[in-house]
Amino acid sequence: MNSNLNTIRDLADREYKWGFVTDIEEERVPKGLNEETIRLISAKKKEPEFMLQWRLKAYHHWASLEKAEAEPKWANIKYGPINYQEITYYSAPKRKPSLQNLEELDPEILRTYEKLGIPLEEQKLFAGVAVDAVFDSVSVATTFKDKLAELGVVFCSFSEAVQKHPELVQKYLGSVVPYTDNFFASLNAAVFTDGSFVYVPKGVRCPLELSTYFRINAAETGQFERTLIVADEGSYVSYLEGCTAPIRDQNQLHAAVVELVALDNAQIKYSTVQNWYPGDKEGKGGIYNFVTKRGKCLGVNSKISWTQVETGSAITWKYPSCILQGDNSVGEFYSVALTNNYQQADTGTKMIHIGKNTRSTVVSKGLSAGHGQNTYRGLVKILKGATGARNYTQCDSLLIGDRCGAHTFPYIEVRNSTARMEHEASTSKIGEDQLFYLRQRGLKPEDAVSMIVNGFCKRVFRELPMEFAVEAQKLLSVSLEGSVG
């Protein structure tokens, strides 16, 4: 076998650099899930009655689904049974973080974020990025709060929002992803413990990138966070999320829900760099990432844009979608999904065109290496009233090596004859000729692969805020890094 192929295979030998465990005291509720667990979580969070009732309804719905068929079976992924009674649904650092003051935060947690490259001290942060840090089940710190408060922007943990802005929470919670939406969304609605909440008032252009950094630390816990972002009329916000987890042999479940609401003329840009622990080279361990993300362009001329770089997790199951309800609203989905070793990803988007002259763009770049299996699944639906709707979809797959797979399932439903649809798709392999060309110019094989991959993903990286585009590029290189013989 020639060594280009070897090189490509060696790329499977990457290491996960965020896999350490932080030693802190935790408070947990007992393993397992029943009505009592829900009541306990809700009580711990001192929630108003409407929250408890909503959670209970979600729980009963979920329990009926669990009885019937458990997880949905249509995705192109394989995994053993998940025992929902073996999971801990609430785990929080014992030392109660004060939401006012970083000094009261457990120094171990501060160090953890430091180590992850996310310092929480405001003076060390990227200028222009406010961070909410979620550690296991709870939000531990939110930075730049005062600066945001001056503008009326609410950026806080979900728990805090429930206490301080119950009317907003009650109005929008479940309005985009109802608790009946799907198995994992029901589970999340029942047990979610924290997450981020953003409200941008009328006419405000949020001057900071808002960012949440999710960290799973505790063993045998699930992480179920919920994010709700509401952009009021004429406002703009850019939001970023990042995630990592320690290396563990056991699979851990992450089932998050994100809901976005854009009112008239509002814009939300939501970017994700997902780097949960992917499992080891043999496919042992890793996060099961079952996530429901959806945005509703409720108002006219509103816009929601999803950008995701998915490099981690043993299993990724997520379809950030847009409901284009307001006339002239715009939905975008830009995605890079990488699967290496034994990772599996089934990801894509749904663009539901309801309003007139709604437009959507879908750009998906799937990268498969090692034994990775990468599936794009997309739905573009043009409803009867969506006169003049347009969609452009581009869906490319790149195979690195000869043991991985790429699959695409594009679905199109058009009920209005004025719709214009464009679809482009390609599957290619990193060719021996491309590698040889770059190596003949002096580049090492791993640098050559990284260059080809970054070129392939460029259209998506362009959509990320600058610092994060650089991070994403590095992350891809690291995710493909290996010893080269």
Added chain:
Amino acid sequence: MSLLEIKNLYVEVDNHEILKGIDLRVNAGEMHSIMGPNGSGKSTLAQVLARRESYNVTRGEVSYDGKDLLAMKPEEAACEGIFMAFQYPVEIPGISNAYFLRSALNAIRRHRGLDEVDAMDFLPMFREKLKLLDMDEKLMNRSVNEDFSGGEKKRNEILQMAVLEPKLAILDETDSGLDIDALRIVAKGVNSMRSPERAIVVVTHYQRLLNYIVPDFVHVLVNGRIVRSGGPELALELEEKGYGSMEAGARQPAPA
């Protein structure tokens, strides 16, 4: 000691013997031309020297700059100063020509223990070489070879050579597909690269390039063997009599 010394080289591709005992010496400062019909093994020779691994060397030795070239990987050979202009340049979508070339230059400079060149310093030298090859500045920001015309691709290869300043440049059919004006420009670029420290090997199956680039030596490759070597006049003889005259038993040219 010669810069490049090939001794009794035998090469197979997919179990076909393609090169059947090549001997060749190239000294620094010299320009050699290797001519031969399609399918005679010219590209095979060029690619073996650039260390393409799908070519299997079954016998023989190659020394380059006193080192065993056959023990080098492609990137090592490149960093040691070997450059090949590809007969069929490869496209790298999404990577700008300027970024690619600067990365290559810096890889080579790192190997030699030199400082890397940043984008600001790189730009002026890149512009100067673009001008030499009469190339549009827009090519800097376009993806490597993507949607380049055939002629642009070939010029882009010479541009890379001009920036990377190799010790041994092997140009594989850089003249094919060029119109007469482009041919002149490419020849100008190649001639400007001649220097006492550098050797250039021009692979071609047409004589017409040699009207603009005058080699010191011409070698005729037929059916995997060098059947004749001589001065520039050999090219003219070939033009007149054809390859058939060079070796009675020569194979009919296969489509390339």
